[in-house]
Amino acid sequence: MYVNTDECEAAGVDPNEVKKIAAGLSRYAKQAERLGLTVFGGSGTGMLRTDSGKQGALILAVLDGDFDGGDGGTDVDQNGLQRG
Numbered sequence: 001m002y003v004n005t006d007e008c009e010a011a012g013v014d015p016n017e018v019k020k021i022a023a024g025l026s027r028y029a030k031q032a033e034r035l036g037l038t039v040f041g042g043s044g045t046g047m048l049r050t051d052s053g054k055q056g057a058l059i060l061a062v063l064d065g066d067f068d069g070g071d072g073g074t075d076v077d078q079n080g081l082q083r084g
Contacts, residue, residue: 001022001023001026003015003018003019003022004081004082006080006081007081007082010079010081032048035050036050036051037049037050037060038050038051038057039063040057040067040069041067041068041069042067042068042069042070043069044066044067044068045062045063045067046062046063046064046065046067047059047060047061047062047063048060048061048063070084072084
């Protein structure tokens, strides 16, 4: 887990607050992984899922908050800032 300080500053967001949130989410994602669960985000909805074979993943929980999905691709802009 790491925080892109320059990007936080460009967005006007405190990097220390971002670090706290990222650390918590990372910690919970690792806990989920140890249980064989996936933290899934897409179409604005977050979920905890587990693969159950051919019929698709079982949805174990629906999470509060805004979750955005996508392929996770990133690029660096003309100012050297990472964007996705």
